[in-house]
Amino acid sequence: MVRHLSSSYWVRLLLLTLLIGMIPVIALGSLSFLRAKQSVQEKVNDSNMQLLQQTQLNVEQVLQLFENLMTQYISTSTVHEALQTPFSPNNFVLLNELVGGLNKIQPYELGIKNVYVASLDNDWVLSNEGYSPLDTSPIRSVIYEYAKSESRSFWNAYVPGSGQEAEADSGGNQAQEAIPAGVHLVKKLPINRTLSTGLIMGEISAAKLEKLVYNEAEERETLILDSEFRPLTSAVGSVLKTTGEWRPAAEMIRGMPGAEKGHFIFKANRETISVNFTKSNYNGWYYLSFASLDDITRDSRSIGWYTLFISLGTFVLILLLAWIGSKRMYMPIRRVLSVAVDHGAAGDPPQHKDELQVIGESIHRLRTSQTLMKDQLRIHSKQLEVFFIRRLLQGEIRPKETKERLAQFGYEQGSAELASDMPETGAAASLFAVMTVQIDSLDYTRYQDRDVDLLMFAIGNITSELIPANRRFEPVVMVDNQVTICRSCEPDGHDFETELYHYAEDVQRSAEQILGLKVSVGISTPYPSIHDSHQAYKQSLDALNYRLRFGEQAILLYTSVSPESRSVAAYPDWLEKELIDSIKTGDKEKARGLLNEFAHKIIADYLSYEDLQMVLTRLLIDLLREGQEGGESTTEPLPVLGKPLLDHLQELKTAADIEQWFFAHVVEPMIDTLLHQWENRNKKISERLLEIIHNEYDTNLTVELCASRLNYHPNYVRTVFRKETGSSFSDYLSQYRLAMAKQWLVETDMKIGEIAEKLQYQNSQNFIRYFRKMENTTPGQYREKHRID
Template sequence: MPKFMLRLLGFSFILAAISVISIGVISYYIASGDIEEKVKEGNMQVLLQTQMRVEQALKTLELTSLQYLNSPLVAYSLDKSLNADDFFDIRDLSKGLYNLQTFTSIREAYLVNLQKDWMVSFATFRKFSTHQEHDLIASYAQYPNNLFWIPVKNSSNEAEAHISEAEPEEGNISKAIRMVFKVPVITNKGQPKALLIVEIANSEVKDLLSSNNKLGEVFLLDSNGQDFLSEGSDMDSNKEIHSLVAERIIATKEQSGFFNADLLGRDMGITFRSSSYNGWIYVSAVSIKDITKQSKKIAWITFIACTIIFALVALIALYGSRKMYSPIKRLFEFTKDIKVDDHDHKDEFLSIEERFRTLFSTEKNLQQQVRGQFNQLNEFFMLKLFAGQISDADFAYRAQIFGFPTRWKRLVVMAVQIDSLEETRYQEHDKELLLFAINNIIGELIAKDDRFSPILLDQSQVTLLLCPYDHDAQQKLHFFEIAGLIKGKVQEFLQLPVSIGISKPFDKVTKSVMAYRECLEALKCRMSLGQDIIVHYEDIDAGKKTMEVTVYTQLKLLEDKLGVALKAGDVEAVDTIFDTYISAIVEKGIHFNEYPVLMMQLISKSYHLVQEQGGSVKLVLGQKATVEHFLKLTTLESIIQWFKGELFDPIINFLNQQAESQYLNIANQMIKLVHERYDQEISLEACASIMNFHPVYLSRVFKKEMNINFSEYLADYRMSIAKTWLENTSWKVSEIAERLNYTNTTAFIRTFRKIVDMTPGKYRHQFNKKQI
């Protein structure tokens, strides 16, 4: 067999084997993983549906019970001491209990009057004190909640009585769940007047659990991990599962989840959900072997399919290799007269490749490069045109090469800018990609004969358009319709607000650079007109005004007021003054070109406030509060949001932190003065003189930081010193008063009694008595 044909055949086999094996392995793992995930999701959905079904039944019972308790009959009866003679009242109460069986079948219900010592059930009336479960039922009144559910092992006495009449076998009494309502429903922590107890057989709750055994067995546990619905052998066989679920919830605090566990040699997948309604835990356990049973079938099917595919590919590769080699053989025979080196005979294809390598490749490569770069050259030409680097002669020459239009009546430049990415699903880093998408939309909407190549320039999408009309009104309407169509398509496909600026019509293509500037100038009017607009430059050209000196003076005053409000940390005042500042700019008709200049002064003053307090502008305000970021804002709404969110809020927080630190330092200094000069004349005025602050300011700061007035703190400290002297010295009361700078002993005694709640003499007497 020829060497090249052998290589071709071997390569085909290897390529087929890698592809088939890779596809088979990947398909198996993906399919098996999907099956396991679907089972997990199915189990979780089953648990959720089961939980909703059970809780719906319980809540329905709670609602009907609440309606029964709120009925006039119950309210009237709770205040009466009923006896067997009150037949009609007892009958109505019993009938009301029986009517509670709305959605869930109830096996028994009791209305127990704790204060009047009687109880009513479906069919009986008796003294509550004679009931066999009197102590258990009475203990329910001590539970903290007004409504709670309690699993019980045995049924009530009345149920037991009925069962005994039917003479059932011992041990057949099923367990039940009790709902206990305290009456009145909304009470203080005191003793309730009565209890409503409703029993539901466990079998009723079991009927509400999912019976879909394909997705595993469903259990219902209480908050302690006990299966209160199962009995006998069922409870023992699943006890290990219940313990694992309880341990998992306690350890991880998860409300729901899935985990694998090895139980008695069986690998089980356990799904659980914890109910916030009553703390019950819903558990589903399914054998991992059952889950992976389908995966094994998929593995065998995948293996058989891959084997068949590989065999077919091998046959096709053998047949195809021969077919593919036949022209090579003919070509090799055709070129056998060409002299080659001896080593070329080892591989016939290498010999052919060497002879014809450069014959056809050069021209093809050049053509591909030209085609690939043609669009880039078009865009580069338009960039140079809008940069003013193309002359009329250059355009006339290159327009034919690039296929640009050469005849038109008038030209305009249209620039599209994104207004804002706020309240959209996009982020700032998506802006370039969005502009590229807008560029493609415009390229599809406008025919090639009506435009030059659309390009992206800075933060704008720019297009040079041709106008087929002569009259100005027709031209304006034509370009407005095109702009409206573009806005509509951008909103439809990208859900993005954009504004479009249109230049004045012009004749020579070299005036495009001036027209582009006109578009940017038109788009600046978003400062006053808002966003999502279409603006012609000629509509705003006549509206330029010069700012009056009075307006500038007003803005300067507002800037000063804003600085004072920032220093004071008054957020409401800052917002109010800044809104007035913005209103003054808008209402006075200041041209939008002057907005950044005016606001730069306000930004500078804000930066200065931070620096005055020793803060770093970059650290305090962050990356977005820079002048560069501000100058990129294009709408008045975004500017207002930037000032309030990125500038004012961080400055207020920083200044408040600085003020709090200063307050604490001042308070500590005042405390130090009290401790050092308690035996001298010390007052707020004295502290203010020493610390160079106003007494009122010191009083406010001390009250804020210490939560006590300065005079009260001074008196408390002096009285603590007085108690120490009364305990450890034999000084007279008058001498202690004098040492504490009290000129009047009576005033000292009055202050001591007010703070210590006794006279100094009595305090010393009691202390000496304790020592003895």
Template sequence: MGKSNFLTKMTVFSFVLCIVPVMIIGFSSYLNASREIKKQVNQSQHQILSQMSSNVEQTLQTVKHAMNQLVDSSAMSRVFGSALTEQDFIQYQDLRKEMLNTQNFYTNLEDVVIVNLEQNWMMKNSGFYQFDKYLHYSQISNQMLLLNNSSWVLNNTLWFYSEMKANVDVCPYTISLVQKLPSYSSYKTGMAFANISSCAMPSIINYTPRQSETVMILDDQDRIVYHNDPGMIGQYARSTGFIPNTMVLQGKSGQYQTEVDKKDYTATYLRSDMNNWVYVSIISIDSLTKEAVKIRNITIATVIALLAVFMTLAWFFSRRMYTPIQKLVRQTTGNIVMSAKDNEFDIISNSFQDLFTSKTRLEQESFRYLQQARDFFLIRLFQGTMRKQDILEKMEQFGYLSKIKDWNPYSVLVVQIDTLDETHYRKEDIDLLLFAVQNMIEELVPEEYRLAPVVFDSTVSLIVGRSDLPVEEFNTWIYGLTESIQQMVLSILKLTVSIGISLPFTDLKNTHVAFREGLEALKHRIHLGVGVIIHYAHMNRGLPQQNLDYPWLTESELFDAIRLADEEKARHLLQRLMTVIFKHEMTPQEYQVPINKLLNNTLVMIQESGVRLNQLIEGGESLYEELQKLPLAKEIEDWFWSRIIHPLILLFQERQISQYQNISDIILDRIHREYDKPLTIEGLAAELHYNANYLSSVFRNQTGQTFSDYLSAFRFTMAKKWLIETDMTVKEISERLQYQNSQNFIRSFRKQEEMTPGQYRELHRKMYT
């Protein structure tokens, strides 16, 4: 392989690789510029309209959510049903505070007005009025004639005049969200107005039209809500001259051409699904033609410049690239020729170093996530919600199987802080203290004799075991271990802890039974005092609990199916649960224990779901008495289905229609208010007392997006807003939006916008300057 031969081929290939694509692209651009420029601009206009629609709808949705909170608030409920007068100062102040809370940065509200037609009063920012004496009484009253209970209407600003702005220029029109009140009744006696000044629309749409462009927004009555020329606001669409008749705006989106003053225009429109508003962008065809000519000339110049630059670079880099290749050949053949000058292989070496650093960091992150998964597995083990096969698989996955295979027996230690009274700690410190106790146990108990301790149910719980001690010596060893734990916690944290010890057991499937034994042992502190070590064997004479293998997991799945109103799955799970209960050979009296447990847990679930028993069950003898009279397993199963579960499913089906929307609105409100906090669907589920999977399913059904996708999209929207409107650094934005580090944020931003946050900020600030 000769040097000149290979270098020549590489140079010629580089020339061809540069010339052919540039010529093809340049020639195609020249031929298609005139034809494609219009299409591209129209597509761009459609995207702009979509962004405008998104910005406006986001504000309107925020206003609607805020108004829903106001009209459903306790202050509104107290005030609206009463004949409010000037003497009812406290009630007035409560409602006025709720109204002011609604008017925040995100809603862009100028005023909130509450009208009670039945009680003849009106309240707004400027104060309290007797409604029939208000100047624009009739115009406001006519708003009750609106067909819908909630409507967006363009109203005259003078109807809502404010004495506080008597000497201030105001916009002539106001965009009002009109909601008929009360919301919970079909008999409407009043209205609530959320008013957005039409002058605020430019900041809401967040777009500056080009010199030759006309942008307008039409409401569902074809009135102009926004226009480049503020004087056109309030007029009808046909008065603009660009819309010959509203038939051209049929459909969800489209384009049409029109002529005004002997000039041709192309119009792009987009109709909103939310409120039927139409967003229109109109631009002259002459300006598009000028752009095409410019592009043609620019394309020719660019092709020539690119050819010159690329051919120069191809020749230069072909020669440069051959040098490291030559060195690599020499090194391969053993003729090592070193150079002090850096080359591509130095860059590769540095890249490998960076890759190694990233690998180390990734391993650290993976180890942390592995610890979290391990703790979650142990918590489920203590809860008794895992099958035996799953337990063995997880034990092997986390490297415990080889350690515990010779353990005999096992025991569960449950450590709990007695009290924080008369200490310098506060209740808020309990989680941190439990974490400290967990670390002390890890240091004190040899790793070969324990699984990882976990913080669970206000305790630090762990499984210990030995293979080299008989039962008596094993118990003695545990006592010594627990005394050491107590002493270490007392000496370091100055806190007393009590420890419950379960009975020894040999099957990990019974871990949840042992955990409950430890908790049960701790209950004896009520008469023993604090700082005690209690063995379950001493409180029930060492007799192990009868393990009836109650199907907790199946019961939990059954309750989830009931809440989701899944009739087929609930029937199947009830059959499976009954099969497990009745597989044991017990006396009829012993069967009552799991059966009554199922009935009791079902009633608790019904109560926690907010359902009253009289909604399901008519009067008569108690359910427990009815259940006691059933002699056969099939009759018991049919009784549970027909008497409780099936009626409950029907009730949940009725509630889902209204409940889904309410739950979705609550989640959306939390996202819009607390997007800069560590929100999770699991955390919201705990606060709202719902199952996380159920909450996620409801949100996805209502919004068409998963919780995490919607939260990420909203945070991304706020990030772009802050990049344009604030001077916050990229690091500050990423931290506030809960990214782990700024690099993750930058990668995510580049993936969605095809540019870095800094480039996005610079581009958009240039557009608005």
């Protein structure tokens, strides 16, 4: 029968062994290859950056040497004298000295193509080619263009035949496409003066720059760009194979403002190019080194293949060891399987089950057959016990049935608690008490209302662990309450209440530590007969109602909190009146404070829970009536609460709950509605005042007159108008009259005196003085300036 079973567990064991062995090999090989590849790339990049910086140093050494020679030359008195001299045949000595100086600053190793000295004032230019007038010189356009530059000393690329030649537009295509014939070093003369009368221009050939950036390695190319990202050397070779492939690199550098050097990669002709760049602090040129990333990573590929071969060899070894080891580990399981199948249930052998599943099912059938009936009896017994206690608390069980059920659930064994109900036992008298636990609030906890049932069962489990089994019945859940009938064999009720109080403290402490909940506990008066549990349950609920006075996490014994007699206290009318006044004035902070004072006042004065409910109901009715008499729709937010108002009042457990509920659902909506109506009324008053001004500005208007027409006090009208418009009534009226005066001056032929009279000025001079003060001109001048004939 075992031969028909598939060895699926052995296959899984083999695969697991392979997986455990291969994960480290693959991870180690991959990390080694990636680290080696990264290390190779970093070393090559560092090497390329060093070579690029060496190239930059060589180029700048030549440029700076040439600039130093030129600076020394132009600092001589000969150059200074020549700039002030118009050349003639009589000045051949001075001319020879200038030419001699030019020859000295052009050594062969610097690759200087030519040096030009030009006088703008005396119209001559001198170079290696000799002397010529500036107007007839072939480079006159270049010299004039350089003379316009704001810089007194600068380097610039020279592109022959480009139209602008030396000064190329940074966005121009021609200057970007053409490779310059060289670069110019330009210095305006005299060197230490702001006003230039001449300039000197030295030209270094592009061939010299090409030699300075010559690359010994074929896999690397170097390119120089000027500060406007124009190429100064050729950029076509083994890496950049076509013209213009360098442009994406230039754009990426342009997008990194302030970068002095760096490294990045980009795609060109389906090839990944690695770029190192550095920016010269000397003249702002950019030096770029291009290298193919494939060439850089060529050495790392051999490392990758070597790592792969080592990993494959390790995998073969792990496969062999896993095969042998899993076979040996599987043999004991195979033997146990044969025993389990031979002694299992009759029928066809299982074909698609794991070996351990077959063994487990065989063992499970044996245990199930022994414990199934016992478990079922225990479950049903527990359900019946809970059902019995609920009926007992609800007063729905007869005394005869009570005795039978107590015997069935084993409550009378080893104790004398039922002596009062069953005198035939001959045991001493005992006491009972009902302890009810309620959750104070789910606010600021991680629970929601739908979790109440589960929380009640959790509290029941906590109660079961904290109260010994011989001191209680089974805890049950009644609606939103966890209820436990406690019992004592001692006849002293005072000691029993002390014991119950300690139990309640333990339950409170554990509920807060384990569940993060604050709970209150109500304890009934101890009673001798188990049949009085129904009345005791009501007492525990009544005790919990007095949380209004004691706050959250209270332990309330009915004998302590229940008032012996009802006392009639005076209703705090003055607090209610002040509360209504604060609502009318829109003072939310004061209203909240008065609510707090009202809640603490009634809790201190009214001992009976029923009296407290009556006071809260009266406060609610008075507030709603005040809102309706004042024309407010205060009841609008209340229906969304989903239940009758009196039900909400009964759920208020503390002074803070009273304050919060009344403020959020009654007081605050009334204040918001009043403020909204005030804003609308003020807006209408302001709009009506503006309308009167705009229509009757030419009459003797005063704020008192307008207030009387609107039936409001003048001071109130002034305050509203200033708040709504940001200006006083008189200022706005004067400004509007001024605007009308300006309009009449431009559009009509009315005399200034007529305008002043129509705008209610006593005489024209007062009008003219006000007009001049506001417009800084007289009315007549304003008319002449703005009137269009």
